[in-house]
Amino acid sequence: MNPYFLNRRALLGAAASVVTLCVSATAQAQVYPTKPIRMVVPFAAGGATDVLARILGExxxxxxxxxxxxxNKSGAAGIIGTDVVAKAPADGHTLVLSLSNSLLTNQFLYDKxxxxxxRDLTLVYQIAMAPVVLMVHPSVPARTGSxxxxxxxxxxxxLAYGSYxxxxxxHLAGAHMSLTQQADMNHIAYKGEAPMMQELLGGQIQMAYASALQAKPHIESGRIRVIGVTGERRMATLPNVPTLVEQGLKDEAYRVTGWLAIAAPAGTPRAxxxxxxxxVRKATxxxxVQARVAAMGFEIKDSSPEAFAAAYKLELPVWERxxxxxxxKLE
Structure with a gap:
């Protein structure tokens, strides 16, 4: 048989397969969703992640x-809930809205x-960056980062510093500060921001990083002193508080921030x-929504699956370091 016709037949077959796949993907997107969507939050109800999930879900x-x-499937630093989604059917009806710890940093903290x-999740959308506020007890005379x-x-x-x-x-930022200054500070890990804040207010610890949601009332009352905020830009909810970068603290530890994002099981159809x-983009x-998210101290991202994947790849080595x-190290 003429090789030309064989090649032509193969090309036509391949083209037909591509068209079929495109039509199938489009059809999936048009039909989806076929039932209620389960959005897993791997933290307790009432926290910032839970509040954001409910705002966006609505x-x-x-x-x-x-x-x-x-x-809400809380426990083990977000591992339990995130694992539920990693093992769920890849049809878009089970999602996880989580912090960067369960999606990024836990892989460097836990041996298993x-x-x-x-391998097991598809990055969907990076919703917001989550810078935090560096504060000290008023007994500490410092007023700037330097x-x-x-x-x-x-x-x-x-000195002692707290974390949640x-x-x-x-914890990581405090450890970086202690190491670079050879300060040998004592780290105290609390079960959440609330008890950490109470210890800072009481002077049991001298320094802590916390969310604007937790810190702002105490900053305004004068019960704690604010030093600065992490990240590259000032917080909308604390516009008069300079970033640590502005103050000359330019190490990557002060530039990176946590974030909140949505992921789906690996293999979820692209469409x-x-x-x-x-x-998610329309909602944000x-x-x-923007006003409520800004009041929580978060910064809305204009993202996409591709942009999220690129940002993830860029941040991965920073957090590992x-x-x-x-x-x-945790077990």
Missing amino acids: KMAVGLGQPIIID LPYSTQ ELLKYMAANKGK GVGSYP VVQRIADE QQPD LIKQSGA
């Missing part, structure tokens, strides 16, 4: 035409994780992932 349900059920973000570093160095072994968990950003991302562009430097 808005996204309108565009998707199906209710979004928030399912029941899931791998890169003054605080000098104070740490001059009081080696005398081993391996959390407040379905894009449909979810489009609905609404003025009332910070965690190794801190010496944090």
Whole structure:
């Protein structure tokens, strides 16, 4: 048989397969969702992640035409809930809205994780960045980042800083400060921000990083002193508080921030992932959502599956270095 006809037949067959796949993907996106969507929050109800999930879930349900059920599965630094989604059917009806710890940093903290973000999950949308506030007890005389570093160095072994968990950003940033100044500060991990804040207010610890939601009332009352905020830009809810970078603290530890994002099981059809991302973007562009998110101290991202994947790849080695430097390790 003429090779020309064989090649032509093969090309036509391949083209038909591509068209079939495209039509199938489009059809999936048009049909999706076929039932209520379960959005797993791997933290307790009432926290910032849970509040954001409920805000977005209400808005996204309108565009998707199906209710979004928030399912809080807390425990083990977000591992339990995230693992549920990693093992769920890859049809877009089970999602996780989580912090960067369960999607990124836990892989460097735990020797054994029941899931791998890169293998078992699809990154859908990076919703918001979550910078935090660096505060000190009023007994600490420092008022700027550079003054605080000098104070740490001059009081080696005398200071304590708090965090809301081993391996959390407040732990890693505090460890970085202590190491660079050879301050030998004592790290105390609390079970949440609330008890950490109470200890800072009481003077049991001298320094802590916390969310604007927790810190702002105490800053305004004068019960704690604010030093600065992390990240590259000032917080909308604390516009008069300079970033640590502005103050000359330019190490990557002060530039990176945590974030909140949505992921789906690996293998979720591309068109379905894009449909979810489009609905998240529409929800986050609404003025009332932006106002509520800004009041929580978060910064809305204009993201996409591709942008999220690129940002994830860029941040991965930074967090790995910070965690190794801190010496944090969990089982």
